[in-house]
Amino acid sequence: MNRQLTIFPIPKAGKISLVVAPRGVVQSLMTMLAALALRGRVIVLDGGNCFNGYALARAIRQHTHQVKDVLKQVMLSRAFTCYQMTAMLAKLPIDGTPVIVLDMLATFLDENVNFNKRQRLLDNSLNLLRRISEGAPAAVWARTRATPTGEDQQFLAPLLETAQDIWELQAPEIPVHQLPLF
Amino acid sequence: MGRTLPSATQLMLNEEAALSRFRRALRREDQLTFDDLFTSAQKHISAAAYAAHALPFETFLMAMLLEEHKEVLRMRKIIEMLEEMHA
């Protein structure tokens, strides 16, 4: 199966960690999420319908038999529009609970919503995220698409500016099944 | 809103794929038996989906066992019948 790209360090309070990577990174993110969940409550906001509960459960299982108990520590909410993403960030409790945002830009790349409106909502979202990160670990994954458009870059730029700890990852090599004979 | 989690069918394919190295190293006749196990588990894919287990492989194993046991019961019945005939 997909091999892990890398294991990220666990994010720390006071800064926003940003992972810029293609979809394959979900597995590693779930490993990181498992590590966080083993310590206590974590909040996950999923903007790209990509939360992989099964990968998370497997990652937890490597550490403990109490998979259910640890899974219960992960609080999840999915956003399907940029309005929802912004509204969700505004509603989060600021109590030190770590926050992971998956595929944050997906909902902002929705051409059905006016461009200026989306930019404004992203600005609001990033302000909210900054406030959260002051007291709690916060990590964001920005998914790179196989065929990016001009907009992808326009929406990624403010995110890059906001984050303090940035990991940019390329698509993984096609996994090698057979060893070369020559 | 599309689904977030993979379907039970997809999960089973994933589990099968995860065992591909194991399968590759098996003898040909064992490979076919191995495939049979997964095919039989497929009959209970909707029950597995309904069960919604976080570690679905456990459910798939149960489905394989179930089909195996059905086969055992069927065989037992045949043997009993044969025994009666020859008694």
Added chain:
Amino acid sequence: MPEFSGWLLDLFEDPREGLILYFIGEDGMRWRLSQSFPITFYALGKDAELRALWQHLKDRPREISLERSQRMDVFKRQAVTVLAVTINNPYEARKIFQQTANRFPNLEYSDADLQISLRFAASTGAFPLSHCHVVADELHHLKEITVLEDAWTLKSTPIPLQILSLSPDVAPHHARPSYLTVEILGETYHFDLRTWRPLLVNLRALIQRYDPDLILTDWGDTWLLPLLLQQSEKYHIPLGLNRETGRCVSWREERTYFSYGQIVYRGQQIHLFGRCHIDRQNAVLWNDYKLDGTIEVSRVTSLPLQTSARVSPGTGISSIEMVTALRQGILVPWQKQQAEMLKPAMDLFTADQGGLVYQPRIGVHKKVAEIDFVSLYPAIMVHFNISPETILPNPTADNLVPALGLAIDTSQEGLIPKALRPLLEKRIEMKKHLASTPTWDPYRKNFKRRASALKWLLVTCFGYLGYKNARFGRIEAHQAVTAYGREALLRAKEAAEDMGFRVIQLYVDGLWVQHPDKTQPEEIEPLLLEIQERTGLPISLDGIYRWVVFVGSRQNKKRPVANRYFGVFQDGSIKVRGIDARRRDSTPFVSDAQMHLLELLASKPEPEDALPEAIRFIRERLRTLRNGQVGLSDLLVRQRLGRKLEAYRTLSPAARAVLQLQAAGKEMRPGQRVPFLYTMGKPGVFAWDRPQHPNPRTVDVERYQRLLLRAAGIVLESWGLDEEKLTEKVLSDASQLTLPVPRKQHPLKHSRNIPGIVNPTVNPTLKNKAQ
């Protein structure tokens, strides 16, 4: 003072008079009335921002009045403070709202972009095509309107619609039409499309004389009306397509969108004022429910006829919900902010599932009863009160949704159940009524079409609950519905098993059960009652099959697929799902033959007895095919273009056909169906709508033969004749001068040695005919 009874035909905003309404009088008169109809939208947000908005708008008292007020926010489950902005002339509303929203982007807005017909229906009860009593003053201002029959009336008084129909002799994207057929009041006229002046003059005369209420066209949206308008301007002969003088027709752009994972294309639209225009070729589900169904949709959704003909059932459901909300004084959000509740990830495993679906056992099953829940998902929403505002975040033991960790507030009927209940009840009533209507009854067809329109709305309402942009959608409500659905189906399964039935198949809202001694409807009745008792939901017997066959998937016939089957009921009627005979992309040659084979099997008490005749029939069809006697239009495949051409890595046959059309200057959009023939050599297809005529000699006979044998194999496999055996049996006939062709051989390999094309005659009438 005018006072009359009649039907509301059309209504729209007007810059001077506010709202214009057109009526068809019972006495045959046509009425144009007007009304001042101020409309209100609401702004919500921080006090400071609301104050700024008030400052900004307060100096335009002639146009706008402002008020601080309280309105119900369904998602917050309480009344909130709003600034009510009332605009005196509805014609100005859109512009004023847009300016406001741009200037104050941080406010939330409600009731902002609603169709005028929805507002009118909410405030007066009168919906498009409603039968009503009207009082007006001397200036023809509408004073009073009373609805005589509401939208839920089962048998409504027929509307005396004057219909003018316009249709070219051939599909314009296929070939150049040469004349236009005009029909009105049983009279038919043919106008030559090469001589525009007489055509325009005559058409104008007909429109003036008969003053039609509805112009029904073929390709009117995409071809005819634009052309007529262009020519009418060129020759300075105005046609009077609008009844309302001084207005231009209204154009709406074409669009392509996703609906239920399928790509859909809808062409550009032309709407008229004071009259309606419907393009049969661009109307939604026209083949399914025609004008009767379109009128029904218009009435229950409060959307004008021209709109109801062209919008998806999702928009229809949304309209019903919005009218219900307006009537209740509930805010209709412009942009929904409500997101999913923060829930333990653990819950997602159970929540993120669809309906319960078994893998059926492939093969024949005899004496099987199919029982279905009646409109299961809508019935669940109504019965269990599922609505965005009834989902409680802190579940107690009461009203817990099965296995979801959510609870439902049942103290008050929710918005969605309130909106759906009359629709569901009407559908159930209609179904009952249809069951008791004899087949010769002249109203039966009308009833069937209307029932079908309601069915589509109800089928959609569940998906709409989960649609991200739905105003009153909510993911938890969507999940609750499927959870109840799974629970209901499992309880039904348990009830059946407790009563000694064997469960053959479960599929979302239906189950197939078998009992050695219970093979008559009255013997199934106790099971139905038991299921109703255990679930609280209505269930009915769809029928008892003499036999039913579940077939494997198209890719792997050993792999069972839930919704691919065919069977014969005790009364001899045939039910087919998912195989060629039902698929819209299969060729008539193949699907007709498959259906005929099914009829053969159904005609004998033991299907085996039909096999010799079936084989004779297949041989006969193949002989006709090889002799070139199958009309080319019967060989057409109609596949949907799934995406833009650039997005294909290897071009599908449909994409290759589109490429040919592109070379001929004809553009196709994703979602459109492309008719084409399979031909020999490269590129293997011939797009039907190319300007050239296809050469019948190039038809890929081998491919059609294979398609036919495969389709026949699906039907006959359970009686020992799968595709392979059938191929052997049919092609070994000594009277055929062809060698058996191995299956799945590449068509190119045969390009030089085409068996059978000896006498390529083509049905001559098909050459110029429309598809």
